[in-house]
Amino acid sequence: MSEAKEKKAAYKPLKQKLTKTYLKRYWQLYALLALPLIYLAVFKYLPMRYIVLAFKEYKLNMPLRDMPWANVRGETDIFKYFKQAFGNVDFKRALWNTLKLNLLDLIMGFPAPIIFALILNELCFKKFKKVVQTIAYMPHFLSWVIIASLCSQLFAPTDGLINSLITQLGGEAIPFLDDPSHWVGTYVGAGVWQSFGWGSIIYLAAIAGINTELYEAASVDGAGRFRKMWHITLPGIKPTIVVLLIMNLGYIMGGGFERPWAMKNNLVIEVAEVISTYVYKVGIQGLKISLTTAVGLFQSVVGLFFLLAANTISRKLGERGIW
């Protein structure tokens, strides 16, 4: 025991010296990191102090700590706004729509890039393959405002390209944008259209990493195109598929703002309102600050829970985690 203590004492001056030389050597790195870390502290951590508003009564022009705790006629009930949110038809609808649209996105949007990558992999003309890829990446570069306007031109009830085609073939025009259930299809379809090409990049890289000898051996054994796809390509990219699937499951409570905001219209609001658009309308436009902070906190916490669960599952399955 005492020997160890002595050793520690003996090292002490050396350690200090090390720190000095260490700093002399490394201070530049800390200086480089300063700006990004300040940015993160201010723009990612500082707003977290406002989370407490979910449990308080928001008052304009009052310091945060002076605002009273949430109360019902003077009786403190810090969960007032959470209760209010879950008693609110609009919020419950937005929550349900968020989950529904995200789940549909996952079901339709997740397999699409895998299938596309498999199709591309079967092409034997290199130039042609590259052209197809370039075209398929294009939708990823369009903003949601643009995509929404493409949809409104393409799917317009009478004069849109698709409905003209349908009526000319003797069918009935389909209300792609005006009818709630059809709108959901259009929304999900636009998502698939926007992301399938971009999403295939990862799978193509994974396919490129598969040992080509496997394919040759399979050919010698007389395996056809689809057997090779099923027994070599798919197992080869399975780790990528599993990680991405779990990651996507983790984001099931998330959801951007720009896509639903650009694509919704007044006729379909019952299916198009999601949490992000609800928070914008009720919070920033309607100034119900405490209520929407509570909603946002609920979304963040549940989202975090899903992500952590997804990561744990991913590790348990022996795949690499998300981080």
Add this chain to the structure above:
Amino acid sequence: MKVKSTQAKIGDWIFVLLCVIISIICVVPMVNLAAKSLSGTEFLIRHDVYLWPKGFNLDAYKTVLADAKYQRAFIWTAVLTLICTLLSLTMTALCAYPLIFPGLKGRGVINVFITITMFFNAGTIPNYLLMNDLGLLENPLVLIIPSCLSVYNMIIMRSFFYGIPDSLRESAEIDGASFVQILMKIYIPLSKPVFASLALFYAVGRWNGYGDALMYIKTNKQYFPLQLLLYNILNNVNAVEVAAQEGFNQPGLKDSLKCATVMFATVPILLIYPWLQRYFIAGVTMGAVKE
């Protein structure tokens, strides 16, 4: 080369056909829009334009290009995109580079500090109140500063830096180069692919983004980026203002004008991205193999 059986050849062509169909699905909406933007009013009123312009003319483009409002928004968005991209790349490099040094004390803590921000967001309203506190509401800087570092992109850059052999760095250190010199002379010159890829990601994000402007800028319309202007026009926000504009009260012309505006906002990106394909593929792939 082995000779392919007829069956295999037919199979090849089926996949080619599939790809042709997929490509058509990708471009048809844009072609439809382009055709409408180039068509004559009389054909648009009759709803008679599909994939090929009828009554070809450039009137809609002339109107859009001559409109001071669009010119302003276009230039403003271009400047904004340029500033944002340069600033974001700088911030990303500043954050990624020091973290590759195993000898950096506190690296673990810093990594945790950074990673947490990827998984937990304070939420829309707290962010809004922060912008209010910082005096960024109605301020053009709100379109630049709050989004100037993406941790996800930082991780991509960091994995690229990890791929550069340590021996290069170590030999420079022995020669007495400082860490900043090593960054400028070795890491940045060797990292062109990742810079190109991330520059595209940041630039596209800024060029296409409108949510932040919608939330944080209400009255200072001169700071609206192009996409928000477009959103307001396409959705008839401020219908009175829109109706007062030249052309927007005539049904046929309105359609071609709308389409021309959309093309005007889209073409710049469509011209750039194919040239960067090699780089962004590398960038996306690197994001997937992060450590």
